[in-house]
Amino acid sequence: MPSLKITTYGNPILRKKVRPITKIDSGLKKLAKDMLEVMHKADGIGLAAPQIGKSISIFVADISPIQEEMAPMIFLNIEILESFGSSPYNEGCLSIPGVVAEVFRPEKIRIRYMDLSGRRHEGMAEGVLARVIQHEADHLNGKLFIDYLSEDALEPFQAILKGLEQKNKKMLARKKSAKTVTH
Numbered sequence: 001m002p003s004l005k006i007t008t009y010g011n012p013i014l015r016k017k018v019r020p021i022t023k024i025d026s027g028l029k030k031l032a033k034d035m036l037e038v039m040h041k042a043d044g045i046g047l048a049a050p051q052i053g054k055s056i057s058i059f060v061a062d063i064s065p066i067q068e069e070m071a072p073m074i075f076l077n078i079e080i081l082e083s084f085g086s087s088p089y090n091e092g093c094l095s096i097p098g099v100v101a102e103v104f105r106p107e108k109i110r111i112r113y114m115d116l117s118g119r120r121h122e123g124m125a126e127g128v129l130a131r132v133i134q135h136e137a138d139h140l141n142g143k144l145f146i147d148y149l150s151e152d153a154l155e156p157f158q159a160i161l162k163g164l165e166q167k168n169k170k171m172l173a174r175k176k177s178a179k180t181v182t183h
């Protein structure tokens with residue numbers, strides 16, 4: 001059973017840019033497997049490493065709830081090389097429970113990434129897959145989907161966001177005082 005917990009809005013790791021992955025070992029493979037499990041359990045279609053407290057360039061995706069024929073995927077060191085068009089879509093995020101809003105993003109993207117066997121891939125993605133990839137790639141850069149929303153669009157969610165921030169502040173304070181006592 002993976003013991004990974006999903007980090008929430010207000011946790012500083014969600015605002016940090018990750019470091020690239022330079023070595024694929026059994027630890028990373030296990031992490032990818034655990035990430036898929038955590039994502040499935042939470043009914044998500046994408047999950048990036050900062051969302052489980054790791055600042056490294058990996059995310060998992062599984063859009064089979066929307067496109068049945070698609071298998072789960074794992075992306076390392078992704079780069080978005082080009083993007084085309086723009087379309088709206090209702091997005092949510094496992095790290096920001098309770099917030100769903102329409103975000104415009106490019107419809108089609110050209111990407112380069114590495115899989116878990118170290119093989120490099122380059123190709124196009126579109127539709128829901130392109131959407132998830134862009135949302136997760138943003139996570140790797142410390143960006144969240146709510147950053148795209150106007151003040152008006154964010155207004156109904158301010159209470160939820162404040163609540164999550166408070167929870168994280170308390171958690172950080174507890175961690176700090178625990179350290180002071182034990183050292």
Ligand code: NI
Nearest residue numbers: 092093094095
């Ligand atoms: Ni997200």
